[in-house]
Amino acid sequence: xKERVVDAFRNxxxxxxxxxxxxxxxxxxxxxxQKFGYExxxxxxxxxxxTSIPGLCMRTTKEMSIAQTIIRxxxxxxLIVVALLVIMFGGRPxxxxxxxxxxxxxxxxxxxxxxxxxxxxxxxxxxxxxxxADLEAFQRRN
Amino acid sequence: MDVRxxxxxxxxxxxxxxxCYKTDSRVQDIxxxxxxxxxxxxxxxxxxxxxxxxxxxxxxEAVDDKTFIYMKKDCYEARKRLYEFESILSERExxxxxxxxxxxxxxxxxIKPALNGRFMCMLANGEKVIISRKYVPDVKKxxxxxxx
Numbered sequence: 001x002k003e004r005v006v007d008a009f010r011n012x013x014x015x016x017x018x019x020x021x022x023x024x025x026x027x028x029x030x031x032x033x034q035k036f037g038y039e040x041x042x043x044x045x046x047x048x049x050x051t052s053i054p055g056l057c058m059r060t061t062k063e064m065s066i067a068q069t070i071i072r073x074x075x076x077x078x079l080i081v082v083a084l085l086v087i088m089f090g091g092r093p094x095x096x097x098x099x100x101x102x103x104x105x106x107x108x109x110x111x112x113x114x115x116x117x118x119x120x121x122x123x124x125x126x127x128x129x130x131x132x133a134d135l136e137a138f139q140r141r142n
Numbered sequence: 143m144d145v146r147x148x149x150x151x152x153x154x155x156x157x158x159x160x161x162c163y164k165t166d167s168r169v170q171d172i173x174x175x176x177x178x179x180x181x182x183x184x185x186x187x188x189x190x191x192x193x194x195x196x197x198x199x200x201x202x203e204a205v206d207d208k209t210f211i212y213m214k215k216d217c218y219e220a221r222k223r224l225y226e227f228e229s230i231l232s233e234r235e236x237x238x239x240x241x242x243x244x245x246x247x248x249x250x251x252x253i254k255p256a257l258n259g260r261f262m263c264m265l266a267n268g269e270k271v272i273i274s275r276k277y278v279p280d281v282k283k284x285x286x287x288x289x290x
Contacts (some may be wrong), residue, residue, distance in 0.1 A: 007259060007275075069257045124255035131253045131261065134285035139248055141287070142155070142235050 008056060014119055016048035018112040026108055030101060050087060051109075054079040077113050081106050181234075183227075185211050185218035194218060196234065200265055201245040202227050214267045237284045239263065240274040247284070 023044065027034060054076045064072065089102050150156070158176050162169050177195030185194050200212045204224035211218045220227070228238050235248045249266050253273070256262040261273040261281075273281055 066257060069260075073257070120259070121255055121257075124259065124261070128253045128255045128261055131282060131285060134282070135247065135250055135253060138235075138285045138287070142248065 008052060011055060011116065011120070012048050012052050014116050015051055015112065016044045018115050019044040019047050019051075022108040022112050026104055030104060047084065050083055051080045054083065073117070077110065080113065081109050084109055183211065183220065183222075185220045187216060187218045192218060196231070197246075197248070199236075199246050200249045200267060200269065201243055201271055202236075203271075204242045212269070237277075237281050239277050239281060240272055243271050245271055 084105060085102055088105060089098060092098065160169055160172060174195070177197055181196040182193040183196060183199070185192055194211060194213065198213055200214065202220070202224060203210050203212065209220045209222060209224055209227070211220050222230075224242065224244060228236075228244050231244060236244050236246055239245050245263055245265075250263045251266050252264045254262045254264060256272055259275045259278070261278060263271045263273060265271065
């Protein structure tokens with residue numbers, strides 16, 4: 001349980017950081033003159049929380065193969081895209097401008113998702129290197 | 143054949159060295175005997191019973207209701223359940239790395255990241271086994287010599 005909470009928090013903060021970057025880039029391209037109040041600081045946290053929900057809901061104690069994990073990650077990505085699009089654009093009439101914005105958001109989400117997984121992989125690689133060093137010491141001791 | 147015994151410092155690992163012209167059945171018998179002294183496990187392959195030296199085991203896997211012991215090349219079926227092996231081998235160089243696998247850490251050549259916080263053990267015979275997230279902290283402790 002502790003491991004699950006630590007992992008969820010780690011993912012949340014990685015996601016929030018990337019959402020900040022995505023909002024900076026997307027905002028600069030699509031609406032460079034847009035002005036915000038202090039509530040703008042809350043958006044990455046809100047979006048971070050929303051995009052963390054599919055990951056928490058889809059957690060399973062079952063041990064999956066690499067292929068199953070990849071499929072699960074793709075489904076999770078699609079759920080995140082749908083959740084964000086519904087929250088950001090749901091209930092509004094569809095226009096060409098909005099479709100373009102929605103497509104940009106979807107692409108940003110995919111990029112953020114890939115970056116989040118890349119960073120997690122880099123962190124895991126560091127852990128793996130440390131474990132391999134400990135393994136070599138363990139084998140020398142025994 | 144001369145038999146020489148050399149006392150070594152306790153900081154070194156004990157070893158048996160055989161000087162021979164060729165590794166014939168006589169030498170293999172000695173090797174089997176030395177390995178058997180380190181402990182062995184009974185297993186079955188093609189209806190024949192074998193005593194497998196514990197030090198030669200790569201990993202033990204539970205599949206459905208059966209338990210299999212993987213050696214360098216062959217796979218044997220064991221009567222004991224995985225949790226029994228986990229208990230028997232907990233004081234040795236073995237670690238539970240997932241719900242279904244106990245691995246011999248002496249046969250792991252390196253550890254690589256896998257997806258989703260899991261890690262992959264690359265074994266000396268080229269096989270790969272997954273360390274699931276749940277067992278990563280225990281494996282880390284075992285490697286550091288902190289396991290209970």
